[in-house]
Amino acid sequence: MKIRVGFEMLYDFPQPTPMIMVLGTHFSRASDIIVPDLLTTSPAVEISPYRDMFGNWCSRMVAPAGRMRLAADGIVRDSGQPDPVVAAAFQHAVEDLPADTLVYLLGSRYCETDRLSEVAWQLFEKTPPGWARVQAICDFVHRHIAFGYEHARATKTAWEAYNEGKGVCRDYAHLAIAFCRCMNIPARYCTGYLSDIGTPLPWAVGDFAGWFEAYLGGRWHMFDPRNNVPRIGRILIAQGRDASDVPITQTFGPNTLVSFKVWTDEIA
The missing domain is CATH 2.60.40.2250 (Immunoglobulin-like)
Structure with missing residues (x-):
């Protein structure tokens, strides 16, 4: 294609x-x-x-x-092909993580792990570690946030998105990233193009998209809590700790x- x-x-x-x-x-x-x-x-x-x-x-x-x-x-x-699903990808113990992933465990401008840690453990402590845990995080965020461009705000953080329950794709990604980091899973923000190929018409007006990657099973895997289904035609532009790194x-x-x-x- x-x-x-x-x-x-x-x-x-x-x-x-x-x-x-x-x-x-x-x-x-x-x-x-x-x-x-x-x-x-x-x-x-x-x-x-x-x-x-x-x-x-x-x-x-x-x-x-x-x-x-x-x-x-x-x-x-x-x-x-749609975004890959690797259900067997396991969660690393923190002491076993590669050094270059550790920065993605820390709080950042839009992902306040200190404020969300207690919430994350209450929500996800009993989920199976690994892919299933990250997917559970995506499922929660997908349900919790109502999408709308009118809810976009350049200063909105993960903590604010959680409390307001509304936002755009970057807010979904920031909240999921923060939850992953709270659960000791490295997560990084991604921005790029996302096509509407394979989705029902009518298609929305084109825009850049935000999603994230989690480090599981020795490599980075893509997750998209905004859409929360595998999509076709995702073209990466940049990666960082959160949107402040990749405007x-x-x-x-x-x-x-x-x-x-x-x-x-x-x-x-």
Whole structure:
């Protein structure tokens, strides 16, 4: 299967403004890239790439005053298979975890493990450790949070999402991540494209998606508490402790986002 991925964002800047962007297909999918989804700007400006502490490819630039267009359009090869389910994946004892996973046990900007630890143990202490426990967490979060774009808030944390019971995909991911970490399971935030391939019409307007990965059985496994069913055509962009590590764009000055379009379409 071939999937066309891309976006177009229009900004208005009252003054020259530095920006950081995390917008390209993740390097782990490099062998699947048929047409690179390279970032382009109009007007053209110098773009400097770099890798962040999590290995994500990032770009930085200074947007000039006025209207700025950011866009990309690429083609990625995909298996066409739903997200894998590995029910036998086991939970590691903390002392047996690889050192590079330990940071994903700790609280972070949007995932307050200190506030949610007691709740997590009350809810999940009796669940079987491993895949079943993470799935139980996803099931709870999926039921507990009511989805709605009107509930989106850039400052909303896992603790707030738990108490408010509403949010968007990143809030589902943050709450599930926090619960996993409370139960001594490393969990990291993921952002990327998620197609509607295989789901009933009508399809919603395109958007970037947030999900998470849990470390079980010696490797990272994907979980999506927002949808809570295996999906087809998930294209990773970046990974981090939570959404604060992988913002699609980070601007360092006033601006207005005029329009925003995302596409993830199967090519016949």
